[in-house]
Amino acid sequence: IGGESTRPGAQGVDADEEWARVADVLKELMNWNMPLSIDTMKANVMARAVHLGVDILNDVNGFRDAGAEAVLAQSNAGAVVMHMQGEPRTMQKSPQYTNVVSEVEGFLNQRMVALEQTGVQSSRVLVDPGFGFGKTLQHNIDLLKATPLFSTLGAGVLVGVSRKRMIAELTGQADPGLRTAGSVAAATYAAQHGAAVLRVHDVRETVEALKVAFALNQ
Incomplete structure (x- = not known):
């Protein structure tokens, strides 16, 4: 559940507005007895969500907001640590890397170390290379091919490419609803190369x- 869009070009909102958008939904879903994840970059929103009992904190900014690491460390929540170059509003204007795989791997490793120093065990963490978050099509392809490398960081790897622009660029399907086949192919590749989620x-x-796929690989 997220109260602030992180799609390319999206404008940010303040913490109170973000929380107002999700609070009642989260409270209702807490009664459904299923794991809940909140998608937020703000420590303040994370803290409120943890207080409600949310199970996972999913941060596209890699827990770099002041106080975010502490909120996670003082909770029992799981974490998704994602890489993003820049911010959603501008991240797709001109993403550039010297070596996208090594730079993303280095960032995720650094964030893992920082969280471990606050007491967050790696078993609580998933790392997400951040497909489409400040990346060109070739960057995304290189990162997906590097899934085995990311799985050596000591945390599970989360891959989220479903219906994203990279699928449209590879298949020619502008309509997101028609990107199922390409999305399934990418997800299957990721799972076969070490993605945990x-x-x-x-x-x-x-x-x-x-x-x-897995039956044929046995």
């Missing part, structure tokens, strides 16, 4: 593809 829209199709 897949964030997808088309759950049934992805599960069926994974069942077939």
Whole structure:
């Protein structure tokens, strides 16, 4: 659940507005007895969500907001630590890297070390290379191919490419609703190369593809 859009070009909102958008939804979903993740970059929003009992803090900014590491460390929540170059409003204007894989790997490793120093065990953490967050198509392809490398950082790897622009650029499908086949193919590749968690829209199709792929690989 997220109260602030992080799509390319999105404008930010303050913490009170962000919380106002999600508070009632979170309170209702807490009664559904299922794991809940909040998508936020703000320590203040994280703290309120933890107080409600949210299970996972998903931060596209890698827990760099002042106080974010402490909120996580003082909770029992899991964490998704993502890499993003720049900020959502401007990140896709002209993303540049000398070596995208080594730079993203270095960032994620640094954030893992910082969290461990605050007492957050690596078993509580997933790392996310941040596909589409300050990356060109080639950057995204290089990062997806590097999934095995990211899995050596000591945390599980989360891959979320479902229906993203990279799928449109590879398949020619401008309509997000028509990107299922490409998204499933990318998710299957990620799972076969070490991804621990897949964030997808088309759950049934992805599960069926994974069942077939892993059966054939046994």
